[in-house]
Amino acid sequence: MSTAKALPALMLLPLALPAVAADEASDERKLEPIVVTATLGPLTAGESLSSVTVIDEETIREQSPSEFTQLLRGQPGINVTGNGSFGKTTSVYTRGTANDSTLLLVDGVRLRSATSGGPSWQYFPVELIERVEIVRGARSSLYGSDAVGGVVQAFTLDPEDTPAGWVEAGAGNFNTQKGSAGVAVRAGNTRFSLSGLHKETDGTAVITDGDDRGFRNTAGIGRVVHELDSGGEASLVMVQSEGNTEYEGGEIDFMIRTIGFGLETPVSDYWRHSLQFSESRDETDNITPTFNSTFNTRSRAARWDNTFTWNVHELVVGAELMTDEVSGTTDYAETSRTNTALYSQLRLNFGPTDLQLSVRGDDNEAYGKNETGGIALGHALDRSHRV
Incomplete structure (x- = not known):
């Protein structure tokens, strides 16, 4: 009698094992991205006390955007405006702030x-x-x-x-052509990638019976990463985009x-430090029939x-020095x-509760000294809900 009762349990066992495996696989697929x-x-996106969205490589390939800001359109809290098609002046507004308040x-x-x-989002x-x-x-x-x-970071x-x-x-259409290529290799402790792009289009007329207004852009990105024996790494990255865009007039x-x-x-098991040195250039020549202007x-x-x-606690302490130089016809x-x-x-x-405190002091030659602070608090109700 006991044997008869055990048979249904034994028959269900093979069905239960795949179900458990499916649940584990589902959990793996739902792993949150690291930001x-x-x-x-x-941190995972869920652990962060900020509102964070990650657009991964698969999503980018599926959307196949023609401009960077197309990835941002439709994202919560972000509004994108432009003065035309390819290469025309574009602005990004995050949570109602000005275009110069979103860092790229x-x-x-x-x-x-x-x-x-x-930033020059359009280029x-x-x-x-x-x-x-x-x-x-x-x-x-x-x-x-x-x-x-807010901040938008591209990798x-x-x-x-x-x-x-x-x-x-x-x-x-419109005689649009685009080509791109890239390569990534590893040699010992050094990783290297190089990619390039060229695209151009005749565009369309902005006004009735007007001339076509085209766009041309040649860009390249190079990156080298060397893994150090100490457990750190040294990296070098270069991005350049150069071309021409036409508008009415x-x-x-x-x-x-x-x-x-x-x-x-x-430095130790409890202390890591990083140094970064960078230079960026933004140069434009505005050409019109009556007047030319340059902004560098x-x-x-x-x-x-x-x-x-x-x-599980962390403290970040840092310092930053920035210098801007402008030149041109103005x-x-x-x-x-x-x-x-x-x-x-x-x-x-503290278990289900996270507390984040931040403060920054700036001394600007043009605007003087200013202090900024922030505080954020989060509490996990369960594995899926957080306030």
């Missing part, structure tokens, strides 16, 4: 214009990136006044252990370039971050300015 922009350190980073390096105040080559992190809400206590609305191709390469080409020749060198090493920006920055960890009253800053961030974890 680094919100706190300068790796490329592998941790700022990309901005001191003359316009904001950045979306085809050459593999990941984007969007942080909504003020991060000025970590990044300065450029991040009052270039990360060289893999296995050599890889790719080539793409396409054509479409004139045209613009443009060039944006960013070069950044980074060094991250452990060169920004240099040095940043030192120190991260101290004990148990007679500026001041052609350069320097900003120095000290900042810190404390993250504490």
Whole structure:
């Protein structure tokens, strides 16, 4: 009698095992992405006390955007406006703040214009990136006044252990042509990637019976990462985009370039520090039948971050020096300015409760001394819900 009762249980056992395996596989598929922009350190999107969105490589390939800001359109809290199609002036507003209040980073390096105040979103080559992190809400206590609305960080191709390469080409209406290629290799402790893009289009007329207004852009991204025996790494990244865009009444020749060198090493089991030196250029020549104008920006920055960890708590202390230089046809009253800053961030974890405190002090040659602070508190109700 006992044997008869056991048979149904034995028959159900093979069915239960696949169900458990399916649940485990489902959990693996639902693993949250790791983000680094919100706190300068790796956290899952759920652990971050900021509103964070990650756009991964698969999503970028599925959308196949023609412009970088197409990835941002439709994202919560972000509004994108433009003055036309390819290469026309584009603005990004995060949570209602101005265009110059959303910071654009490329592998941790700022990309901005001191003359316009904001990044040249329309010239950045979306085809050459593999990941984007969007942080909504003020991060000025970590990044300065450029991040009052939020931060958008683009990550270039990360060289893999296995050599890889790719080539793409396409054509479409309005004599649109695009081609791109890239390669990623590893040699010992050094990883290297290089990718390039060229696209152009005749465009369309802006007004009735007007001439076509085209766009041309040639871009390249190079990245080298060397793993140190100490457990740290040294990296070098360069991004350049150069071309021409036409509009009714004139045209613009443009060039944006960013070069950044980074060094991250452990000092002890509880202390890591990183150094970053970068330079970015934003140059435009506005050409019209009656008058030509030039706007050039060169920004240099040095940043030192120190991260101290004990148990599940973390303290970040850092310093930053930034210098902007402008030149061109405009007679500026001041052609350069320097900003120095000290900042810190404390993250504490008490079981289901997280507390984050941050403060930053800036000394700007043009605007004087200013202090910024922030506080965030989060509590996990269960594995899926957090307030």
